[in-house]
Amino acid sequence: MRINRSTFARTAPAALGGLLSGYAALAVAELVSAAVRPGAGPVTAVGGAAVDRTPAALKDWAVRHFGTDDKLVLQLGIVATLGLLAVALGLLALRHRRTGSAGVLLFGAVGGAAAVTRPDSTGLTDALPSLAGALAGAGLLYALIGTLRAGRPPAARAAVRDPGEGPAPAEPAPVPDPAAPAPWWDRRRFLAVAGAGVLVSTAGGALGRRLNSGRGRDAAAGREAVRLPAPASPAAPVPRGASPRVPGISPFTTPNADFYRVDTALVVPKVSAGTWRLRLHGKGVRGPRTYTYAELLGRDLIERDITLTCVSNEVGGPYTGNARWLGVRLADLLREAGVRPPSQGGPADQLVARSVDGMTLGSPVEEVMDGRDAMLAVGMNGEPLPFAHGFPVRMLVPGLYGYVSACKWIQDIELTTFDSYDPYWVKRNWARRAPVKTQARIDTPKPFARLTAGPVTVAGVAWAQHRGIDRVEVRVDEGPWRDADLAVEDTADTWRQWSWRWQADPGGHTLTVRATDRTGTTQTEERTRTIPDGASGRHSVVVGVD
Ligand SMILES: Nc1nc2c(c(=O)[nH]1)N[C@H]1C(S)=C(S)[C@@H](COP(=O)(O)O)O[C@H]1N2
Numbered sequence: 001m002r003i004n005r006s007t008f009a010r011t012a013p014a015a016l017g018g019l020l021s022g023y024a025a026l027a028v029a030e031l032v033s034a035a036v037r038p039g040a041g042p043v044t045a046v047g048g049a050a051v052d053r054t055p056a057a058l059k060d061w062a063v064r065h066f067g068t069d070d071k072l073v074l075q076l077g078i079v080a081t082l083g084l085l086a087v088a089l090g091l092l093a094l095r096h097r098r099t100g101s102a103g104v105l106l107f108g109a110v111g112g113a114a115a116v117t118r119p120d121s122t123g124l125t126d127a128l129p130s131l132a133g134a135l136a137g138a139g140l141l142y143a144l145i146g147t148l149r150a151g152r153p154p155a156a157r158a159a160v161r162d163p164g165e166g167p168a169p170a171e172p173a174p175v176p177d178p179a180a181p182a183p184w185w186d187r188r189r190f191l192a193v194a195g196a197g198v199l200v201s202t203a204g205g206a207l208g209r210r211l212n213s214g215r216g217r218d219a220a221a222g223r224e225a226v227r228l229p230a231p232a233s234p235a236a237p238v239p240r241g242a243s244p245r246v247p248g249i250s251p252f253t254t255p256n257a258d259f260y261r262v263d264t265a266l267v268v269p270k271v272s273a274g275t276w277r278l279r280l281h282g283k284g285v286r287g288p289r290t291y292t293y294a295e296l297l298g299r300d301l302i303e304r305d306i307t308l309t310c311v312s313n314e315v316g317g318p319y320t321g322n323a324r325w326l327g328v329r330l331a332d333l334l335r336e337a338g339v340r341p342p343s344q345g346g347p348a349d350q351l352v353a354r355s356v357d358g359m360t361l362g363s364p365v366e367e368v369m370d371g372r373d374a375m376l377a378v379g380m381n382g383e384p385l386p387f388a389h390g391f392p393v394r395m396l397v398p399g400l401y402g403y404v405s406a407c408k409w410i411q412d413i414e415l416t417t418f419d420s421y422d423p424y425w426v427k428r429n430w431a432r433r434a435p436v437k438t439q440a441r442i443d444t445p446k447p448f449a450r451l452t453a454g455p456v457t458v459a460g461v462a463w464a465q466h467r468g469i470d471r472v473e474v475r476v477d478e479g480p481w482r483d484a485d486l487a488v489e490d491t492a493d494t495w496r497q498w499s500w501r502w503q504a505d506p507g508g509h510t511l512t513v514r515a516t517d518r519t520g521t522t523q524t525e526e527r528t529r530t531i532p533d534g535a536s537g538r539h540s541v542v543v544g545v546d
């Protein structure tokens, strides 16, 4: 294909027309999604479907490299891909006007199908945003391409029909006078149609955005209005010795704003507490029950410090945090509903929690009811749960990784068996049962820090939720293990800070840490991947001492 001025003058408006049509399609979809359901828009639906189909290893990689930004990266990727597809459809439409527009409709159908099959779909109407957007995009593309062909003289028409493959045309394509408007497109009409299209879709998209964020604002206002009751069973104050002031160490209580976030939600669900309901049903439940938010707040609440850890946390990684949670003791609720643990003859050994965004997490009923402080949490560090951490209600089970216990935006609890149902992550090859592995992390010094010879404080945190940390040891290079100073324990469900005074001598050094939990088990040296049940191995940091 020869790229000359005339080819460019022809294809550039067509490509632009494709892009504008794609833009119009997304904008109109945004508007219609405000009327249907905010989560039913094509980018969210296709993105969600992509997340669910992403192999665990790739997802793990994405979480590791982009952290909480993994979703932003995915959405930008989808929009960029759509942009390229739109340009391709514009070019296709230049040659086959109807086929180009039909292509836009086809992508609309794909978006619609993705929206309808999402786990949080509310029915066939979820396809409407994608379909309406595609109709608008297809129409705009058809009209724009019309302005390109309308003004085209017969000679140029012939040149257009010949895509440029095969033998070069005997006659050279007409070379336009660069000063004169290209004869084969009616620039004025193109600009008029494009301008009108952009104007209308921008207005529609902006209106949709306003309506969608208005709903979010309503939920936010509802959250602001929540007054959390005082706990019937308060947590003791964090012992003063639990967090000695060591510069560079993680604070004992992680502020909400710094608490790690791991989930598959492309858009944080903004659930209204007023309309929220929790259903409890399944094997061994005496009649299904439904709870409102007000009913949960009206019960006796417990307040507990619990350290939550993600199974995707690498050795030394950041996906662990400690907060003071307020909530309803889950075992009480279950017992009232007639549920007994398997050890007392109960028929269900798995509790499956479902969220408003269709996530499913399975926890062992035995652990949930064995006396530990498993709860339906409503408060985090003195405020109602932040939306990102599960408002209005989430589950927590001390001692278990988040993906088998910590369902955010929970709306349904079903008692079932491990044999009869695999929740979301188990379908993706993660383990059915996953107690947190004993781990220690060096927070300071940082990797590759340049230090001065002399006393250096090495410090960090160690966790073995529900077993408790009994010992932390540090060693320099291949030297002997030395006992670190352990901060006072808050509870067995929280992490424990540790520190060690090191007389650093010049040279390059590797600092390694290991923890021993209260069962007497020292964390293994053997490095494993995070999948299927959490990383094992010891954290090391390499530093230089001058
Ligand atoms: N609805 C929902 N709940 C969820 C998840 C999710 O993807 N969706 N992720 C789980 C995982 S893997 C972890 S580690 C914790 C993280 O909770 P946080 O984001 O509040 O730290 O939430 C759990 N609950």
Ligand SMILES: [Mo]
Pocket: 262, 309, 310, 311, 312, 401, 402, 403
């Ligand atoms: Mo997780």
